[in-house]
Amino acid sequence: MTILAQFPMEASFHAGETVRVEALARGVMRLVLDRPQVRNAFNAQMIRELSQALEELAVLPEDRLRLLLLEGEGNVFCAGADLAYMKEQAEAGAERNLENARELARMFASLAGFPAPVVSCVQGAAIGGGLGLAVCSDFVLADPKAVFATSEVMLGLVPAVISPYIVRKLGLAHAAPLMLTGRRILARDALASGLVQRLVEPEETGEEALDKVLREFLCAGPRAARATRELLRRIAPLPGPDLFEHTAGAIAAARASSEGQAGLQAFFQKSAPSWNRA
Numbered sequence: 001m002t003i004l005a006q007f008p009m010e011a012s013f014h015a016g017e018t019v020r021v022e023a024l025a026r027g028v029m030r031l032v033l034d035r036p037q038v039r040n041a042f043n044a045q046m047i048r049e050l051s052q053a054l055e056e057l058a059v060l061p062e063d064r065l066r067l068l069l070l071e072g073e074g075n076v077f078c079a080g081a082d083l084a085y086m087k088e089q090a091e092a093g094a095e096r097n098l099e100n101a102r103e104l105a106r107m108f109a110s111l112a113g114f115p116a117p118v119v120s121c122v123q124g125a126a127i128g129g130g131l132g133l134a135v136c137s138d139f140v141l142a143d144p145k146a147v148f149a150t151s152e153v154m155l156g157l158v159p160a161v162i163s164p165y166i167v168r169k170l171g172l173a174h175a176a177p178l179m180l181t182g183r184r185i186l187a188r189d190a191l192a193s194g195l196v197q198r199l200v201e202p203e204e205t206g207e208e209a210l211d212k213v214l215r216e217f218l219c220a221g222p223r224a225a226r227a228t229r230e231l232l233r234r235i236a237p238l239p240g241p242d243l244f245e246h247t248a249g250a251i252a253a254a255r256a257s258s259e260g261q262a263g264l265q266a267f268f269q270k271s272a273p274s275w276n277r278a
Contacts, residue, residue: 001032001071002121002207007214014056016049021057026218027066029057036074041082042129044100047107054110062116062222067214070111070120070133077120077146080128086157087264090255097256101248104129105161112136112165112238115226117217121210122146122187122196132162134195135169138229141213142187142196143206152254154182156263156273160251164239170194 007024014021022030031053033040057065072078081104089100111118111133120126120137125147134140134148150159150166159166159179167175174193178185190196200209217225239247254260259275266273 001073002210004207004211004214006211014053016053018043018046019049019053021053024069027062027064027222028069028214028218029060029065029067030069030071031057033072033078036072036076038082039076039079039124040072040074040130041079042104043082043085047104051103051107051110054107054114058110058115062226065116066222066225067217068114068116068118069214070118070137072123076124077122077126078130078133079125080130080151083155083264083267086255089252090261090264094252094256098248098252101161101252104251105244105248108132108136108161108165109238109244113233115229117225117229119213119217121206123206125149127151128159129162132165135162135165139198139213139217140196141198141200141210142190144187144199146187146190147184148187148190148195149182149184150179151182151184153180154263154276155267156254156257156259156261156275158250158254160247160254163247164243168236168238
């Protein structure tokens with residue numbers, strides 16, 4: 001996580017066990033994923049706390065919240081879903097599994113539909129749901145060594161609830177190879193595809209790069225920035241109720257499927273799944 005001398009912390013806005021929100025100077029709110037011991041991977045509690053934090057932030061007036069900054073504590077932005085959590089959901093029963101998938105989908109919808117501009121600062125990796133956070137953002141600043149992937153298919157799973165946002169940001173030509181292979185791409189490739197908007201340059205620190213990005217966004221009038229984000233949502237609409245429900249059902253079904261269970265088991269056993277053995 002960056003230390004921004006020009007945007008000092010003014011107050012703690014929200015403090016959970018897995019997520020915290022800090023009020024920085026000039027109307028910047030920093031939402032921090034705070035599970036560095038597991039590379040900020042999602043579990044049920046983090047999903048709930050992210051949703052709660054976004055709900056509390058979304059009602060703030062524009063003079064208090066001009067920009068949302070999303071960061072991860074430690075060396076990795078977000079490694080996606082905690083696979084132990086995924087396995088637990090698959091074994092929890094069909095209804096609970098589906099409701100958990102809906103909770104995850106609602107969290108991404110809240111971020112994608114957030115009233116103020118959203119900037120994500122990615123270091124280390126943005127995998128699976130971490131990539132979902134990035135594509136729901138308006139601007140991604142990345143360390144040149146960061147990697148990006150949605151690796152669900154390699155585990156017999158489906159990148160379901162984040163898929164509308166991946167396609168919305170990257171277009172089908174870039175989204176399909178990423179989603180269908182699960183391959184990792186480097187930050188330079190992510191920049192070329194439009195997933196990333198700026199890399200930290202060799203002659204600058206991450207803090208200096210982020211300071212420049214924040215200053216650029218704060219040149220906009222607070223109301224104009226929000227109105228423009230709403231305009232962009234109308235031009236490129238977010239997924240409607242039918243697609244929302246379909247994507248939640250798709251990940252719930254994949255988690256409970258024999259292929260998904262086999263893929264997760266292979267991961268825990270550190271072996272290749274049956275469909276990927278030489």
